[in-house]
Amino acid sequence: MPLWEVFIRAKAGLAHRHVGSVHAGDAEMALQAARDVYTRRGEGVSLWVVPSAAITASDPYDEAELFEPASAKPYRHPTFYTVPKEVGDM
Amino acid sequence: MAPVLFDYVLGLADDALILGHRLSEWCGHAPLLEEELALANIGLDLIGQARALYDYAGALEGKGRDQNALAYLRDAPQYRNLLLVEQPNGDFAMTIARQFLYTAYAGPFWHMMTGSRDATLAAIAATARHEAEYHRRHAGEWLVRLGDGTEESHRRAQAAIDALWPYTGEMFEADASAAALVAEGIAADPALLRAEWNQTADATLAAATLTRPADGWMQSGGRHGRHSEHLGYILAELQFLQRAYPGAQW
Numbered sequence: 644m645p646l647w648e649v650f651i652r653a654k655a656g657l658a659h660r661h662v663g664s665v666h667a668g669d670a671e672m673a674l675q676a677a678r679d680v681y682t683r684r685g686e687g688v689s690l691w692v693v694p695s696a697a698i699t700a701s702d703p704y705d706e707a708e709l710f711e712p713a714s715a716k717p718y719r720h721p722t723f724y725t726v727p728k729e730v731g732d733m
Numbered sequence: 734m735a736p737v738l739f740d741y742v743l744g745l746a747d748d749a750l751i752l753g754h755r756l757s758e759w760c761g762h763a764p765l766l767e768e769e770l771a772l773a774n775i776g777l778d779l780i781g782q783a784r785a786l787y788d789y790a791g792a793l794e795g796k797g798r799d800q801n802a803l804a805y806l807r808d809a810p811q812y813r814n815l816l817l818v819e820q821p822n823g824d825f826a827m828t829i830a831r832q833f834l835y836t837a838y839a840g841p842f843w844h845m846m847t848g849s850r851d852a853t854l855a856a857i858a859a860t861a862r863h864e865a866e867y868h869r870r871h872a873g874e875w876l877v878r879l880g881d882g883t884e885e886s887h888r889r890a891q892a893a894i895d896a897l898w899p900y901t902g903e904m905f906e907a908d909a910s911a912a913a914l915v916a917e918g919i920a921a922d923p924a925l926l927r928a929e930w931n932q933t934a935d936a937t938l939a940a941a942t943l944t945r946p947a948d949g950w951m952q953s954g955g956r957h958g959r960h961s962e963h964l965g966y967i968l969a970e971l972q973f974l975q976r977a978y979p980g981a982q983w
Binding site: 644665666667668669671672675676678679680683 | 765766767768770771774867870871874875878
């Protein structure tokens with residue numbers, strides 16, 4: 644049975660976050676399975692399910708060439724700004 | 734009116750408890766991990782409904798019986814549930830068919846009950862209607878996939894619908910006492926429920942490529958305490974602890 648990745652929006656304004664996966668025969672059943680497995684404690688207000696096979700992933704062996712160059716560039720972090728409390732989730 | 738209303742509420746509570754218990758029997762046996770959780774979730778929704786309804790029934794009766802006394806200390810002839818909900822789980826198709834036939838009634842039932850003139854029932858319905866709506870969707874989607882699935886799943890789904898069909902008439906029975914509650918705006922009108930149930934059943938069975946059985950002779954008696962032998966076995970398991978250790982607390 645196909646595998647589906649599950650994403651939940653915790654509340655309006657937040658992005659959907661990956662929470663896990665479910666097995667289901669088609670998209671509608673995957674949505675129901677996701678609802679039953681991952682939203683039993685009021686985790687969200689919106690669900691996405693995506694066929695796991697539709698995801699293209701980076702190769703762990705490429706980790707150094709893909710990600711290490713960024714670690715030497717602390718000036719890219721916007722640490723000079725203070726975010727007003729009223730802005731809330733960013 | 735109180736004894737009539739007590740019987741009515743007790744019947745609703747017993748439906749929810751017995752079906753909830755049946756679904757709990759799938760724990761550890763469901764065909765998929767995802768479905769295991771789904772059936773247990775639905776069972777817990779139903780037992781939650783039962784608890785609220787038993788509390789209200791106990792208050793209506795006024796003899797100090799709480800939800801535990803009503804659930805654990807009555808024998809089969811005092812139970813008022815529909816015969817449909819006590820039928821065995823059978824294979825997965827049988828459970829889904831039973832679930833569909835019941836929820837196609839319970840969905841619109843709780844929706845209608847949100848407008849009940851009985852404030853407590855209307856409050857219970859406010860929560861139950863959303864639960865029941867999802868239960869109907871869950872069972873309906875499964876029934877379509879079983880019926881319109883493989884040759885084997887179609888055969889089993891049709892056999893389950895055929896076997897359970899004679900238990901569907903009982904949901905729409907209207908005796909004199911129930912009619913009085915309908916007239917007072919307290920209970921849902923079985924005639925309206927039957928019309929909506931027929932629509933849901935026809936649409937879903939067609940989508941599932943299943944044949945609707947003829948409305949022949951219908952089983953009856955659950956609302957008056959005349960049950961199939963299955964209920965006794967359910968109660969033996971459900972009530973064992975309170976019977977063996979009276980008053981035991983969790």
